[in-house]
Amino acid sequence: MTTSTATAPPAAAPRKSTAPDPARARLCRRLARWGFVAPAVVFMLLFFGYPLVRNVVMSFQHYTPKTFFTGEAPFNGADNWSSVFQDALFGKALWHTLVFTAGSLLGQFCVGLALAVFFNRRFPLGGVLRSLILLPWLVPMVVSGVVWRRILDQDTGVLNTFLDTLGLGGHTPWLTSPGTALLSVILVNVWIGIPFNMVILYGGLQEIPKELYEAASLDGASAWRAFRSVTLPLLKPVITVVLVLGFMSTVKILDLILALTDGGPADATQTLGTLTYQNSFVELDFGAGAVVGNVLILISAVFAVFYLRANRTEGK
Amino acid sequence: MTAHPTVAARRPRLRGRARRAVTSLAAASALVATAALTGCAAERDGDVYTVLNSSTDETYHRWDAEAMARCGKRLGVTVEQQSVPASQVMTKALRMASSKSLPDVVQFDASEMPVFAEAGGLVDLRTLGLSTDHVPDGIVDFGSYRGTYYGAARSVNTLALFYDKDVLAEAGIRTPATWDDLREAARELTRGKRYGLALSAGGAEDGVFQFTPFMWSNGGDERELDSPEVVEALDFWKALLKDGSLSRSTVNWTQADVNDQFMAGNAAMMINGPWQVETLNSDPDLNWGLAEIPVPEAGADSVAPLGGAVLTVPRTGDDGRQRMAGRIVACLTGEKEQLSYALNSWMVPADERAAAVWRSKVPELDALADQVATARSRTAQVGAGWPAVSLALQSAFQSALTGQSSEAALKRAQQRATSGN
Numbered sequence: 001m002t003t004s005t006a007t008a009p010p011a012a013a014p015r016k017s018t019a020p021d022p023a024r025a026r027l028c029r030r031l032a033r034w035g036f037v038a039p040a041v042v043f044m045l046l047f048f049g050y051p052l053v054r055n056v057v058m059s060f061q062h063y064t065p066k067t068f069f070t071g072e073a074p075f076n077g078a079d080n081w082s083s084v085f086q087d088a089l090f091g092k093a094l095w096h097t098l099v100f101t102a103g104s105l106l107g108q109f110c111v112g113l114a115l116a117v118f119f120n121r122r123f124p125l126g127g128v129l130r131s132l133i134l135l136p137w138l139v140p141m142v143v144s145g146v147v148w149r150r151i152l153d154q155d156t157g158v159l160n161t162f163l164d165t166l167g168l169g170g171h172t173p174w175l176t177s178p179g180t181a182l183l184s185v186i187l188v189n190v191w192i193g194i195p196f197n198m199v200i201l202y203g204g205l206q207e208i209p210k211e212l213y214e215a216a217s218l219d220g221a222s223a224w225r226a227f228r229s230v231t232l233p234l235l236k237p238v239i240t241v242v243l244v245l246g247f248m249s250t251v252k253i254l255d256l257i258l259a260l261t262d263g264g265p266a267d268a269t270q271t272l273g274t275l276t277y278q279n280s281f282v283e284l285d286f287g288a289g290a291v292v293g294n295v296l297i298l299i300s301a302v303f304a305v306f307y308l309r310a311n312r313t314e315g316k
Numbered sequence: 317m318t319a320h321p322t323v324a325a326r327r328p329r330l331r332g333r334a335r336r337a338v339t340s341l342a343a344a345s346a347l348v349a350t351a352a353l354t355g356c357a358a359e360r361d362g363d364v365y366t367v368l369n370s371s372t373d374e375t376y377h378r379w380d381a382e383a384m385a386r387c388g389k390r391l392g393v394t395v396e397q398q399s400v401p402a403s404q405v406m407t408k409a410l411r412m413a414s415s416k417s418l419p420d421v422v423q424f425d426a427s428e429m430p431v432f433a434e435a436g437g438l439v440d441l442r443t444l445g446l447s448t449d450h451v452p453d454g455i456v457d458f459g460s461y462r463g464t465y466y467g468a469a470r471s472v473n474t475l476a477l478f479y480d481k482d483v484l485a486e487a488g489i490r491t492p493a494t495w496d497d498l499r500e501a502a503r504e505l506t507r508g509k510r511y512g513l514a515l516s517a518g519g520a521e522d523g524v525f526q527f528t529p530f531m532w533s534n535g536g537d538e539r540e541l542d543s544p545e546v547v548e549a550l551d552f553w554k555a556l557l558k559d560g561s562l563s564r565s566t567v568n569w570t571q572a573d574v575n576d577q578f579m580a581g582n583a584a585m586m587i588n589g590p591w592q593v594e595t596l597n598s599d600p601d602l603n604w605g606l607a608e609i610p611v612p613e614a615g616a617d618s619v620a621p622l623g624g625a626v627l628t629v630p631r632t633g634d635d636g637r638q639r640m641a642g643r644i645v646a647c648l649t650g651e652k653e654q655l656s657y658a659l660n661s662w663m664v665p666a667d668e669r670a671a672a673v674w675r676s677k678v679p680e681l682d683a684l685a686d687q688v689a690t691a692r693s694r695t696a697q698v699g700a701g702w703p704a705v706s707l708a709l710q711s712a713f714q715s716a717l718t719g720q721s722s723e724a725a726l727k728r729a730q731q732r733a734t735s736g737n
Contacts, residue, residue, distance in 0.1 A: 065435040068414040069631075083735075154565045155509070156582060175568050178718050264519030265567040266715035266725075281407055283703045284431060 052297065059290035067286075080287040089267060089275065090292070097271040097299075100186055101250045107190035108246060109239075112197025117227070119198070120205045130202075137195035145259025148188045149175065152260075175261055178268035185260055185269050189250065197242055204238030205231070244307050251303075252296055272296045364394045365637070365644060368409060369423035370402035370625070375594075379660045387647035395644055406431065409630065413437055418630045420641040426458050426467060426626050427521070427694045427702055433461040434700040439629045441465050444642025450651070455666045458693040459626045461700075467626025468649040471663035474620040474691045475529055476684050477610065478578065478596070479585040481603040483510075491607045492585075495552055498610040502561035505584035512561035514574045514583035517553070517713055522571045524706045525621055525694075526587055527553070527713055529609045532619035532692055538705050539697055541712065542723070542730040548612075550713055550722040557717055567714050589623065590684055593662040606683045622691040624663065664688045701733075708733040 059080055061073040084090050119130045136144065151158045152174035164170025174184040208231065216226040232239075254273035257263060263270040263278070270278075272292055280289030367384065371377045377399055384395035398419060400408050406428050412418045413435075424432060432438055442448075442465050448456045451469075459467035477498075479491060487505055492498040502512025517523045530552060531538070536545035556562045563569075569577070571588055578586040579599055587609065596604055608618040627648060629641045647653065654665040658674050664685050665671045675685050695702045712729035716722045 065410055065431050065437075068410040069435055069437055071414070087735075149568070153568075155511075155563050156565075156577070156580070173564055176564050176566075176718070178715075261568060262519035264710070264714050265718050266720070267711050278707065281403075282707060284406070284410075 055290050055293055055297070059287060059294050061287050063286040063290070065284050073287075076287070080291045084279075084288050084291040089270060092267060093270045093272050093275040093292075094295075096182055096269060097251060097253075097273070099182060100189070100253065100271055101247060103183075103186040104189045104193060104250045105243060105246050107186065108193035108197045109243065111190065112194050112242075113201050115194065115198045116201035116205055117231070119202055130198075133198060134195045136192050137199075141192070141255045142259050144188070144192055145256050148191075149260050152184055152188075176265060178266045181261055181265060181268045185257060188260065189253065189256060192256070193246060193250070197246065200238060200242045200245075201235065204235045207238075208234045240307070240310060244303070247303055248300060251299060272299075363392075364396060365421070365641060366419035367395060367397045367421040367423065367627075367644070368405065368412075368419040369397055369399055370405050370425075371397065371399045371423075372401055376661070379657060383648055383653050383657060384644075387644055387653070390647060391640070391643055393640065393644075409437075410435075413630070416633075418632050420629070420632065420637055421644055422628050422630050423625045424467065424628055426469070426622065426624055427706075429459070429467045429626055429628060430461040430695045430699040430702065432628070432630070433464070433466045437630050438466040439631055439638055439642070441468055441629065441642065441645065444629060444639060444645075446642060446646050446649075450668045451666055452668060452689070454622065454689070454691060454693070457696055458622050458624075461695070467628045468645050469624055469626045469666040470649050470654050471658045471661060471665050472622050472624040472688055472691070473589045473591060473663045474622055474684065474687045475526060475587055475589050475609060476620070476687055477585060477607045478588050478592075479605050479607065480578070480581075481605045483584045484605075491605065492610050493607075494610050494614050495612050499552075499556060499559065499561070502556060502585065503559050506559075506561050509582060511563050511577075511583045512585065513556060514563065514569070514577045514586040515553075515566060516569045516571045516574045516587075517566045517717055518568060518570050518573075519710050519714055520570065521706060523567075523713065524709050525623060526571070527709065528621040528692075528694065529587075529619060532621075533609065533611045533616060537697065538694070538702075538709075540730070541705070541709060541733060542727045547722045547726055550716050550726060552612075553713065554716055554722060567717050590662040590664070590681060593681070606681060608683050608687050617690055618687065620687045620691045622688070622693045705733045 058073070060075055060077065061067075062076045062079070063073045067073045115133065119126055139147075150156075152160075154160060154171065154173050154176050157174070159174070160170045160172060162170075163172070173180055175181050212230050212234075213226055216230050221229065252273050253271055254277055257269050257271060257274050258277070261269045263274045272295060276289045276292035276296065279292060280286050365388075367380075369380060371380045377397070380397055380399075384397060388395040402425060405422070405424060409418065409422050409424075409432060418437075422432075429438075441459075446465070446468055448465060455469055455472055456465060458472065459465055459469055477492070483505060484491070484501075489501045489504060490497075492501045498513070505512035516526050527549070528538075530549040531546050534545045534549045534552075536543060536549055540546070553562075557564070557566065563577070563582075571592075574583075574586050575588055575592045575595060577583045578588070579596065579602060596602060609620055611618045627645045629638055629645060632638060632641075649666070651667050651670045654667050654670040655673055657663075658665040658670065659677065662678070662681065664681075665674050671685060675682060694706075698705050708729040711732070712725040715725040715728075
């Protein structure tokens with residue numbers, strides 16, 4: 001914007017006598033420019049700004065079922081915040097969310113990248129196999145959850161039966177012990193997230209010119225060296241996108257956990273997502289629910305800032 | 317939540333990957349919104365009355381539609397139903413309240429009704445001329461909040477002990493009547509892949525519903541979760557698990573899962589409700605029987621929880637419509653309609669006269685009718701505070717069944733339940 005306004009006056013200067021009115025033309029141009037931005041701004045304010053502000057305000061209100069009738073939600077200072085922060089469950093849920101997000105991203109990304117590199121070579125039936133791997137992505141989250149809950153059942157589940165046949169124990173309490181439930185939920189989420197990671201990373205790999213690998217091999221680079229010095233650096237922008245999108249969909253996880261464990265056993269898989277759901281829609285304490293929701297937004301916002309920073313330095 | 321087999325219905329959430337679907341959905345909803353704003357949905361049709369319920373199951377939806385058609389014909393109006401999953405009735409009704417578009421009749425799960433009544437959203441059914449002359453006191457309480465009768469039940473349900481007659485006969489075991497009998501029987505019936513007993517200790521209302529008969533029959537009370545009686549009840553569950561008579565997956569099972577396990581022959585007995593009878597009967601080889609839930613000591617009363625839905629009339633501000641809504645509720649809860657609904661759904665009619673006929677028609681569920689007579693409502697003591705108690709209790713029995721001591725778990729539950737109020 002600054003460059004275009006700087007170049008505008010010299011261009012208009014020679015024709016000063018014939019041009020209708022340079023100030024008006026400039027205004028028109030500026031209006032047109034804002035006209036293009038306006039729909040996006042209105043959309044953002046209406047569908048992101050308003051709910052966000054509303055959520056923040058709600059977290060300072062005593063907002064109960066009565067509010068829906070009277071429209072009155074008295075402000076109660078930081079009561080909601082202090083009661084949520086004092087609740088031992090909040091600390092637990094926060095920790096579970098962090099472990100869940102970090103574990104899921106790590107698993108999804110590593111396996112997704114490995115598969116993407118694998119499918120990047122051409123081989124018979126490669127395309128068919130690649131599309132088969134997309135299946136978990138096509139299945140609705142709740143369906144995956146319900147099916148996995150059966151697979152992971154301790155006594156009758158397919159997984160334990162299978163392990164048992166192989167003589168590998170087969171009595172793992174996947175979803176029924178507070179010690180292993182979170183890990184199991186992470187594993188299922190990794191399974192769900194692999195296709196997404198693979199597809200995007202595969203796309204990124206296709207963009208890397210083949211000559212670079214040829215040059216690297218002429219220089220005597222091993223496959224591992226080529227991966228580290230050619231693939232990874234050139235894939236970095238795609239990796240950032242994958243991780244950021246992955247983070248955003250993982251940190252607010254709700255449906256999968258509700259379908260798998262309902263936050264149990266004994267709150268072992270409660271995350272911020274399930275906690276805000278429980279506060280708002282089971283206990284109907286919308287103020288407390290809003291507090292947890294705000295914490296989730298805050299976490300995402302902090303991450304978004306880092307992401308923008310990283311992008312900016314890369315742009316330079 | 318315990319009224320219908322649709323308990324497990326969950327609201328699917330959208331994720332980043334569903335973005336394209338979201339876009340088209342957004343476009344569609346924008347169109348709908350425009351239609352609404354231009355006046356399509358603004359005015360209520362004079363003769364059309366809406367009932368919000370949770371009959372999302374095809375069979376229930378059909379039975380309700382038939383009953384509503386009959387009542388509508390009798391009253392000279394059209395009665396339509398709008399069905400949402402059971403877990404969404406409350407939030408849907410609240411949203412409708414804030415946009416002043418409440419339906420004429422709402423069918424709430426009885427454990428949720430007090431929350432809506434407490435918010436001042438319901439009309440006293442007695443002022444609309446509904447009679448409770450033939451409804452047992454327990455069921456009137458079930459539909460009441462702080463002494464006011466807000467909800468009329470068509471039928472009620474409760475929990476009972478279901479058992480596989482053949483398996484019990486083969487092992488030469490009598491139907492257990494006390495906790496000791498139950499423990500002994502469950503231990504002896506546990507063979508190979510089959511557990512002696514299946515019950516739900518899942519992390520939702522299902523598990524709490526199943527814990528209440530053990531807590532109440534032992535003299536425990538939801539207002540004092542850390543009392544010795546409640547600790548003893550939980551210790552009994554722990555003992556069953558320790559004996560190996562219960563699967564360790566119990567903490568992850570809903571009541572529907574429990575029924576699946578029983579039907580698959582993975583459990584010789586189960587705690588469950590009459591809404592499973594339809595499914596149980598679909599297997600002609602399964603020879604099941606029904607008994608009251610065992611009690612701590614011989615001679616003690618078996619106190620089970622009352623479950624089921626109640627029909628309520630929300631405050632829409634239109635007296636005329638509210639009166640007609642009251643007549644619709646009266647018709648739907650009339651003796652005849654109750655009987656046909658109860659015979660369809662295997663639940664016990666709330667009306668005494670209908671219940672008597674029902675008993676003669678389904679003698680195999682006789683034990684259930686007895687259990688209902690002494691059953692207790694979950695919200696009678698704590699009213700709108702039930703959701704907090706329920707959440708605290710879920711966490712407590714899950715902790716205890718996975719290693720913690722019952723005492724410590726229930727002590728924490730009591731703190732959690734009371735700190736919220």
